[in-house]
Amino acid sequence: MRAAIMLGLTLLLLSVESVAVKLFGFSVTRIDVTLVLVVFLGLRANPVEGAFTAFGVGYLLDVFTGRPTGLYPFLAVLVFLLVRLLASFVDARARGLFALMAAAATFGHALLAVFFSWLTSLGGTGTVATLSGVPLQVGLSLVTAFLIWPLLLKLDPGHERPQSGVLL
């Protein structure tokens, strides 16, 4: 049920984002805040359910890129696991810390995406242009995480992160 709600929310967010990018006339910069949901899953979901849902979130983003390659499902599951690992050292269940963690995750996600794209593209074309949009992306994730936190708590009121410190 929680997975279905998360995936529904992802689909809605991605649709809004794709229309918003068109309205605002961005060229290279894209706005994507679905990683906030992956961070939330990393903090509160159990490993298998969280990994499946994170995979679903990444898969939807992959389809919304127009050229599904498998990169975003991989990165979403990776970010989910890294957030779980990080949460064993930092208790990020407060609103502010959640927002900061979402921003950090977005930054890491963007760098990894650029790295893997560079790895498989001819001469790394477009890499510099892509990096220029990262600060905006991080800022938007920070704001979205802060704003969406109450809604996420309502959707998932009872699940606290089990046994912090255990990756799987």
Place this chain on the structure above:
Amino acid sequence: MFSLLKRYRDVLLVTALLLYPLGTYLSSGHRGRDPNFVDRAVLWIAAPIQGGLTAIATGLGDAVSGYVALRGSHEEALACRSALAETRAELHTLREAEGTNARLKAMLGYVESTVEPEIAARVIGINLSPHFLSMRINRGEDDAVRKGMPVVTPEGVVGQVVSAVGGSADVMLVSDPASRVGVTIQRSRVRATAVGVGDGKSLALDNAARGDDVIDGDLVITSGTDGVFPQGLVIGKIEDVRRVSAGMFLSASVAPAVNLRGVEEVLVVPLTASAPPAALLPTTRPR
């Protein structure tokens, strides 16, 4: 063995979720895959949502701009009437010319080539990856849109359909780094390739020799040699031509004729269309 699998089931599942997409990505690289059943289902759900959101946003924008436009509408109406009268006179002249043209063609035994009409589509979203510059349109396989079809506006070339499902299709923009278009400099007939730079704003001129006759402001049109775009569509204008002292090729930027960030309606050109319609051809002629 089974007890071992059962014991490490969670670890194996999570590892598979991590490694399967990585393997897919590394094996397919930047090319991506054709839409499968699940992709189609997702797009089938998403396309109406995107279309609805676009319609709401456009409607709100039109309402606001319509209210603002009411100011001074009387003067505009008068100007429109005047322009309409001039256009009617011009239309009369063109009809005369068309009649003459038809008679001359008949005398020469000219065979009219069949060109299928373009498919008009609306942009319903920009795809969410900075690594692949593309947009989604509200026409797909159901409307005879197919992979590989060129996408244009009356101003010039927008891109190429890279995937089409039931009611929507994804269009790779000419500014994407993976985009290559065979072009001709209209004035000097020099052939080259227009390559996307990836910044979403410009293209680079590739394969033009240092000695070729290319200057700033030259109009770049499709050459038709790439097997995708019909000949004669406008790509943009040459900017910033540089000839370094060493090397075989010159470097130049091409400013796209179409505002790729603001395009709202496009035309998908069927693959059978051998020549672009007159409305899509450049208005300036070679000197």
